[in-house]
Amino acid sequence: MGKKKDFENRLERVINLYDNLDEIINTLPLEMPDGARDTVKKMIFSNDEINEVITGLKERRPPRILLIGRTGVGKSSLINALFGKYHAKTSPIEIGTQKLERYNYESNGEVVFEVIDTRGIGESKTDNATSAEEDLKHAVEDFDPDAILFLSDATQRARMDEDVNYIKEIYDDIGMEIPLVTVLTHVDNVEPSRIKEPDQYNRSKLRNIESKKSDMEKLLSDMNVKNSIVIPVSAYIEWDREDPHLLSPEEQKQLIIEFDGRYNIEELIDFLQKNMDFRAAIHLLMNTRLELAVRKISNSMIKGFGLASATVALTPIPFSDIAILVPMQLILVIMIGYLSGSNVDKESAKEFLVSLGRVGAAGFGLRVLAQQGSKALNLVAPGAGSAVSSSVAFAGTFAIGKAAQAYFIEQVNEEDLPEIMKKAHEEGEALQSQ
Ligand SMILES: Nc1nc2c(ncn2[C@@H]2O[C@H](COP(=O)(O)OP(=O)(O)OP(=O)(O)O)[C@@H](O)[C@H]2O)c(=O)[nH]1
Ligand SMILES: [Mg+2]
Known part of the structure; x- marks a missing residue:
């Protein structure tokens, strides 16, 4: 069994x-x-x-997560990193007129996560910003997320201001009831970037990560975004096949971790389980940390x-x-x-x-x-x-x-x-x- x-x-x-x-x-x-x-x-x-x-x-029920972040920031990777397994995504359903997608992650036919994924940042302003925000607002009302994960790439300092600006607007609209986590991704690429093994991070790497974290905290507090904790992570995993997202769900299930570069994912799980609805927290832990x-x-x-x-x-x-x-x-x-x-x-x-x-x-x-x-x-x-x-x-x-x-x-x-x-x-x- x-x-x-x-x-x-x-x-x-x-x-x-x-x-x-x-x-x-x-x-x-x-x-x-x-x-x-x-x-x-x-x-x-x-x-x-x-x-x-x-x-x-x-x-108990699957957690509903709202993921916000630019293309390539690591939203999909973060979910797989949480589970330490490659979970197949169901086909996304597009919501509204903008880049808002809803899908589930599944394992053995069971839903483990419900996600709304928005690539709104920096990509929506040009065409129709108001309707993008309206769409998101409505989606959140319908979806009623247990947590909002806002992802920002730790190695892209220039974008952080813009990202925070966007999250502030959304957050002002959505309200403060939902736990918000600002996840700094790609910290394995923080200098010295040659060090990828999470247990080998040396003092200078840890110090640099810490300083990215304080930068973000300061930005958030300057923008008056309250109640967001900042958690730096690496979701870096090398699977035994290349381009796993191009494989079929059947093949994805078989994927094996070849190199595990995950850093600080436990802290994220811990924050989520403590701060989200008990029914969702139990489900999350059952799929990530049973003990x-x-x-x-x-x-x-x-x-x-x-x-x-x-x-x-x-x-x-x-x-x-x-x-x-x-x-x-x-x-x-x-x-x-x-x-x-x-x-x-x-x-x-x-x-x-x-x-x-x-x-x-x-x-x-x-x-x-x-x-x-x-x-x-x-x-x-x-x-x-x-x-x-x-x-x-x-x-x-x-x-x-x-x-x-x-x-x-x-x-x-x-x-x-x-x-x-x-x-x-x-x-x-x-x-x-x-
Ligand atoms: N080194 C490193 N690479 C990462 C990390 N997270 C994601 N990546 C890589 O970054 C690329 C983009 O990651 P995705 O998870 O697909 O990004 P996404 O935010 O889902 O992108 P969209 O679906 O296009 O919005 C992939 O090649 C990942 O392997 C990380 O923490 N460290
Ligand atoms: Mg993705």
């Missing part, structure tokens, strides 16, 4: 777990006071963050369950907070287990939770677990003194989630868990005080 297929199966399991949460909660291997199971359900189902993650997983997709989902899940735990502490309930928190933590552990693809079930997740208590790491829940061992999970003792503060509840669940992530996903050794929990607990406390 392919890595991606395997990952899709794991996501299905997580989604299924959520969709059948009722049943799961009713059969958790815990003794719980009457009515506690309903409270657990309510706490999880009413949490916005958890909802958002699950909805994001269910509705990061897993971590992003589990991090969001941990945060969601942490916040739900904090809510428990703030809500008056007729039994001990712990009677609600421990089952929630157990469900979080099961979810992370499913996400990791390991063979966890309710029982083994419970054992994991108990063992966390046994290692005696600091933090809520754990202290309780440490004191009482597995008996702590026989949650029948309601009463006074059992309430916890919301920050303690958040940090405790957060730490347990991080420990599960480390153990199931990153496969760290059990001996390292106490230290990981301690750090996570501190991190959880710091997050709460923000």
Whole structure:
């Protein structure tokens, strides 16, 4: 089974777990006071963050990207560089009267990217500039891009002013809601241009790249283009056949990287995944950096369950907070287990939770677990003194989630868990005080 297929199966399991949460909660291997199971359900189902993650997983979809840049600046190359694979383009559909094309990138019959590509810069002014901008504006409204990538060639200083001028006009029109990235392309050609291996860039090359970046930043800020970060990249790849764009999609699929000159593409992916819609970000990562997709989902899940735990502490309930928190933590552990693809079930997740208590790491829940061992999970003792503060509840669940992530996903050794929990607990406390 392919890595991606395997990952899709794991996501299905997580989604299924959520969709059948009722049943799961009713059969958790815990003794719980009457009515506690309903409270657990309510706490999880009413949490916005958890909802958002699950909805994001269910509705994951290809990112929609607006690419702006001159002919030859490297728009098509950048997309292939993002994937590290040559993806065939569907036939472009022309939009409006100007050079505006819409197409998809596909892999194994599946759409991985939807793109609108505009070669507007410097080429539209002569004929009919107003209608070019109008076309673009309408296209953006219809297309609703997740991000705008504005490409400028790092080695063509003379053009940068013009490029920035153009982007400003567009940006003023389109508005500032959409993440804008100014991508400086062709940085492998920055002096000393003989150095092409990205891991061999020397200090003078790195300094020159840095200075191109500051030039661009200054131009943008002089033009009052706010909120655009500048990311210098090289999308340079030599494939095992020449003129890959002339090959058939069948042949393109077979292309192999002969020389990989890509530089800083990871930073671009990272910015995009952090700043675009969750549904699109998951899809992007599934096709580019699968491990990061897993971590992003589990991090969001941990945060969601942490916040739900904090809510428990703030809500008056007729039994001990712990009677609600421990089952929630157990469900979080099961979810992370499913996400990791390991063979966890309710029982083994419970054992994991108990063992966390046994290692005696600091933090809520754990202290309780440490004191009482597995008996702590026989949650029948309601009463006074059992309430916890919301920050303690958040940090405790957060730490347990991080420990599960480390153990199931990153496969760290059990001996390292106490230290990981301690750090996570501190991190959880710091997050709460923000
Ligand atoms: N050295 C180097 N060459 C690049 C880089 N990016 C693209 N190229 C080359 O530049 C040429 C043009 O790249 P494309 O990706 O086709 O440019 P484009 O912006 O899609 O051009 P149009 O489709 O005509 O608008 C190709 O020969 C690429 O191999 C880069 O980062 N470094
Ligand atoms: Mg192109």
